[in-house]
Amino acid sequence: MAGIPAHILELRRDAERGDKEAQYALAEHLLSGDEIARDEAEARKWLDRASRQGHSGARWRLGELSKQGVDTKPKAAPAKPMSPPTRRPPPPPPKPLSARERLLPTVEVDPDALELGVLADDPPEVLRPLAEGGDTAAQVALGNACREGGGVPVDLAEAARWYGLAAQAGDARGQYSLGVMHDRGLGVAQSDAEALGWYLKAAKQGDAGAQFNLGNMIRLGRGVAADATVAGQWFRKAADQGEVSAMVALAGLLEAGQGVARDEVQAAELYRAAADRGDAQAQFNLANMLRLGRGVDRDLYEAASLYHRAAAQGLAAAELNWGLMLANGLGCIKDDRSAVLWLTRAAEKGEARAQHHLGRMHEQGRGVAKDTARAALWYRRAADQGDPQAHYDLSIMLLQGDGVTRDDTEAAQRLRLAAGAGLAPAQYNLGVVLATGRGVGPDTAEAHAWFTLAAASSLERIALSARKAAETLAGRLDIAGLGRSAAVRKAYEEGRAP
Numbered sequence: 001m002a003g004i005p006a007h008i009l010e011l012r013r014d015a016e017r018g019d020k021e022a023q024y025a026l027a028e029h030l031l032s033g034d035e036i037a038r039d040e041a042e043a044r045k046w047l048d049r050a051s052r053q054g055h056s057g058a059r060w061r062l063g064e065l066s067k068q069g070v071d072t073k074p075k076a077a078p079a080k081p082m083s084p085p086t087r088r089p090p091p092p093p094p095k096p097l098s099a100r101e102r103l104l105p106t107v108e109v110d111p112d113a114l115e116l117g118v119l120a121d122d123p124p125e126v127l128r129p130l131a132e133g134g135d136t137a138a139q140v141a142l143g144n145a146c147r148e149g150g151g152v153p154v155d156l157a158e159a160a161r162w163y164g165l166a167a168q169a170g171d172a173r174g175q176y177s178l179g180v181m182h183d184r185g186l187g188v189a190q191s192d193a194e195a196l197g198w199y200l201k202a203a204k205q206g207d208a209g210a211q212f213n214l215g216n217m218i219r220l221g222r223g224v225a226a227d228a229t230v231a232g233q234w235f236r237k238a239a240d241q242g243e244v245s246a247m248v249a250l251a252g253l254l255e256a257g258q259g260v261a262r263d264e265v266q267a268a269e270l271y272r273a274a275a276d277r278g279d280a281q282a283q284f285n286l287a288n289m290l291r292l293g294r295g296v297d298r299d300l301y302e303a304a305s306l307y308h309r310a311a312a313q314g315l316a317a318a319e320l321n322w323g324l325m326l327a328n329g330l331g332c333i334k335d336d337r338s339a340v341l342w343l344t345r346a347a348e349k350g351e352a353r354a355q356h357h358l359g360r361m362h363e364q365g366r367g368v369a370k371d372t373a374r375a376a377l378w379y380r381r382a383a384d385q386g387d388p389q390a391h392y393d394l395s396i397m398l399l400q401g402d403g404v405t406r407d408d409t410e411a412a413q414r415l416r417l418a419a420g421a422g423l424a425p426a427q428y429n430l431g432v433v434l435a436t437g438r439g440v441g442p443d444t445a446e447a448h449a450w451f452t453l454a455a456a457s458s459l460e461r462i463a464l465s466a467r468k469a470a471e472t473l474a475g476r477l478d479i480a481g482l483g484r485s486a487a488v489r490k491a492y493e494e495g496r497a498p
Contacts, residue, residue, distance in 0.1 A: 018049075021338050156186045182198065215234030228253060244277050244279045287307045311323075319345045320343065363393075399439075449484075
């Protein structure tokens, strides 16, 4: 097994001992070829073992493989029937957030235009004479073949020409497909106006994909004034036909109360309908609602399961949340090692919050060997994307020279960014460096301002220390200094850089 990373070998050992989470995680590595040679047959074996132990993610993954035509039938003898599961105890109430904790991300819905149609079974040589004879279905199918290179060279302009002929003849799929080409600038000039017009023609004929794409353009104000109410009407028409993306988009409007009356119960129902059809974004959004008890009864167990299902499809935000659920033991067994695996996946996709939390795991030695240098690297990647907590954590490492070369100047700069974002510990420590002149020129008036701001924090220890520091510095300031301190606080409160 030379060349296989140590943590993969450890995963395999735990999987062989019967750890269902390890079995599932090992199967994911084997399916993706991530850090280990891809082996679908062995992956299926571990998924089957985890599924037999009740692992919901493994059961879902086996189902997805089966849909793709992969034989997921177990090769071993069938296991004995399992007794009905006992009712799970209700989850404990959430603990108050500490100064270093942060909330999981909220709902984000921004669906893209739907894809074009699939290729027809008939080869191009059969389709062409039919298309040339005016058969609109053949014209659309031949357009698909030209777009995808199905039996003919890829030719986007030719694809658009065939779609155009079908569209001009009144074919809804031709109109929809031509709309997509104009929407994306494929084979024709990109034009919101043209895309909108063709989507509208197809939508009026009842084409669900066109109804969704039309609603999306109206929601975003592309080619027409933005109007969430009208967008919602088109989303609903498409959702009523079972268009999953429209269900998610309409649920997003209902959840936020944009263009429609806010209705979290209906939003959750739509998310669930889309989630049951395998939509990762719907699974993620429904998990958020279940975690927070919005529109549905709070259920951390189901939330964790949905995060897991969405994460298994590669949704970075779900990978982050599933990693955090594992790290905190929310709705699942606490498992730092698996948490690191999922946080790493999200972090490598550029998810700043995952990068920050992964840095925290490396700094604390949770799920991995303690490595402050690697922690600093992840903090820096998150901070470079503007994550205020990462700016703060990296600033502390820079002040201490822990995992990085000590740099008081950079530390002060990052403290200022975190303090400006409202982090009370950063505001307090920025006051300290300004009062002492560490990394910056000493400035008693500005230090007083940041101590005063930190004193309003709900974090008692920070507030008490900041209050005492502010009182001490106030005695050293004249009227002009106190006025400058007030000006700094006003600039902060108005969202201006002090």
